[in-house]
Amino acid sequence: MESFLDTWGITAMVFAPLVGVLAMMFVPEKEEELHKTIALVATVVSAIVGILLLANFDYGNSGVLQFVVDRSWIDVISARYSLGVDGISLPLVALTLLVVPLVIVYSWHHIPEPGNAKAFLMLTLVLHTGMLGTFVAQDLVLFFVFFEVVLLPMYFMIGVWGGEQRLYAAIKFFLYTLFGSAFMLVSFLALYWLTGSQTFDMVELAQRVQSEGLTTTEQVLLFGGMFLGFGIKVPMFPFHTWLPDAHTQAPTQGSVILAAVMLKLGTYGFVRIALPILPQGAQQWAPWIGLLAVIGIIYGALGCLAQTDMKRLIAFSSVAHMGYVMLGIATLTDFGINAAIFGMVAHGLITGMLFFVAGSVKERYHTLEIKRLGGLLIQAPRMGWILGITTMASLGLPGLAGFWGEFPVILASWQPSAGLNTTLFRVYMVVAAVGTVLAAGYLLWLLQRTAFGNPTEEFADDPHIHDTVFTEWVAWVPMLILIVVLGFVPSLIFDVTNEPVSLVGDVFEALGN
Numbered sequence: 001m002e003s004f005l006d007t008w009g010i011t012a013m014v015f016a017p018l019v020g021v022l023a024m025m026f027v028p029e030k031e032e033e034l035h036k037t038i039a040l041v042a043t044v045v046s047a048i049v050g051i052l053l054l055a056n057f058d059y060g061n062s063g064v065l066q067f068v069v070d071r072s073w074i075d076v077i078s079a080r081y082s083l084g085v086d087g088i089s090l091p092l093v094a095l096t097l098l099v100v101p102l103v104i105v106y107s108w109h110h111i112p113e114p115g116n117a118k119a120f121l122m123l124t125l126v127l128h129t130g131m132l133g134t135f136v137a138q139d140l141v142l143f144f145v146f147f148e149v150v151l152l153p154m155y156f157m158i159g160v161w162g163g164e165q166r167l168y169a170a171i172k173f174f175l176y177t178l179f180g181s182a183f184m185l186v187s188f189l190a191l192y193w194l195t196g197s198q199t200f201d202m203v204e205l206a207q208r209v210q211s212e213g214l215t216t217t218e219q220v221l222l223f224g225g226m227f228l229g230f231g232i233k234v235p236m237f238p239f240h241t242w243l244p245d246a247h248t249q250a251p252t253q254g255s256v257i258l259a260a261v262m263l264k265l266g267t268y269g270f271v272r273i274a275l276p277i278l279p280q281g282a283q284q285w286a287p288w289i290g291l292l293a294v295i296g297i298i299y300g301a302l303g304c305l306a307q308t309d310m311k312r313l314i315a316f317s318s319v320a321h322m323g324y325v326m327l328g329i330a331t332l333t334d335f336g337i338n339a340a341i342f343g344m345v346a347h348g349l350i351t352g353m354l355f356f357v358a359g360s361v362k363e364r365y366h367t368l369e370i371k372r373l374g375g376l377l378i379q380a381p382r383m384g385w386i387l388g389i390t391t392m393a394s395l396g397l398p399g400l401a402g403f404w405g406e407f408p409v410i411l412a413s414w415q416p417s418a419g420l421n422t423t424l425f426r427v428y429m430v431v432a433a434v435g436t437v438l439a440a441g442y443l444l445w446l447l448q449r450t451a452f453g454n455p456t457e458e459f460a461d462d463p464h465i466h467d468t469v470f471t472e473w474v475a476w477v478p479m480l481i482l483i484v485v486l487g488f489v490p491s492l493i494f495d496v497t498n499e500p501v502s503l504v505g506d507v508f509e510a511l512g513n
Contacts, residue, residue, distance in 0.1 A: 013093075023038050047097040154250075180228045180239070187225030187229070202276070227285060234267055237292050264348060290331075290413075294428045311368050320439060332417035353476065
């Protein structure tokens with residue numbers, strides 16, 4: 001079994017969903033149940049291989065790439081088919097393997113209109129492969145291919161199955177992210193030529209930059225290109241404007257995948273590529289990243305307070321929460337980057353759950369306008385309680401996962417890396433702390449308006465409003481359990497990420513001294 005995992009494990013995990021896509025191509029469109037079964041089996045097979053990898057992972061050496069596959073791919077540009085997992089990518093791979101099968105379970109009775117289950121589920125599986133591949137790729141060209149693969153399925157998900165403004169939202173999403181990716185690709189190519197290494201291997205490039213050296217100006221410029229590519233995907237203020245539109249118009253499943261996993265592709269890119277390969281560039285950019293992060297925290301919170309639509313409010317909350325992740329990364333410390341990775345996982349679980357609940361509310365009430373909602377705890381008490389727990393997790397209540405995504409980031413800002421302006425980051429810390437108060441304000445306001453009180457006259461006697469059904473329980477319970485478990489045992493992630501993150505942090509300590 002170990003030899004299979006070493007040779008084929010990661011490849012099987014990444015491409016199992018595509019095998020499902022191939023199988024579905026030969027099944028007629030009208031066979032909806034069969035399509036759902038094939039999609040679920042493909043993601044479960046991928047998850048089983050992933051669980052075997054997790055079980056055989058050497059957690060004592062989480063800073064070392066494991067299950068490495070390194071084969072020739074495009075010889076003319078020295079690009080290689082290079083995959084591997086370490087403590088940084090492991091939590092995000094596990095998150096992806098969990099969320100996508102749950103999305104397919106939820107889709108069993110929630111295929112959005114027009115109800116073409118075949119096309120919808122095939123796009124979901126392609127998304128699955130693209131996201132998994134991004135987290136395990138160790139070659140910049142391969143990373144770029146997987147990073148871009150997710151664009152088209154999400155574009156069609158929004159553009160075909162979205163709301164009234166779906167085409168506008170889909171085109172805006174596509175153009176924004178493609179614009180950033182163009183600059184990111186230019187940076188990758190420039191790195192290839194400037195280092196003279198004739199390789200796109202991430203580890204080799206980092207070693208070459210440290211030994212041969214790029215000038216600070218070159219590093220700053222290259223980091224700027226990557227900053228655009230990754231920052232738009234996060235999305236950071238002021239590149240965030242595509243996100244509320246995409247979330248609001250996307251079907252529930254698209255919103256969940258976008259929030260739970262796709263936004264993490266950008267933050268992961270910073271931790272995996274930009275920081276280790278271009279440390280001097282990162283050091284020069286860090287104060288600006290921190291500034292944009294805290295602006296995003298406050299702006300996202302104020303944006304939430306101004307919303308009248310439940311999904312749009314949750315979307316703006318993502319801008320604020322991803323601001324905490326970026327602030328952690330900007331500190332360039334072990335503590336801050338560890339907190340940022342935990343924040344990615346916590347945000348994925350919590351905001352994914354919020355979008356699940358919003359989708360089910362929309363299905364029952366046919367609206368997400370907050371002033372028309374109310375009395376959820378009376379008409380659907382279990383769903384009301386689930387919304388309450390998830391809301392509390394999102395505002396950072398101790399004992400739930402959201403707390404460990406925000407509180408350590410605020411602490412880390414007190415003492416940033418040696419080469420950074422400590423006073424400036426302490427100002428950022430205060431602003432971020434104010435953001436937690438605003439988060440409590442808009443999330444409690446949302447909960448109070450939707451779950452408490454009596455149902456509005458419009459829906460008081462509506463027979464279609466019912467409580468949580470079986471497929472919703474199956475899709476939601478694993479995420480709810482993890483939100484609670486990670487709240488009480490954050491070391492489940494911190495112990496895995498600490499060693500590889502400390503290797504990144506050591507580079508900045510050496511630079512600062």
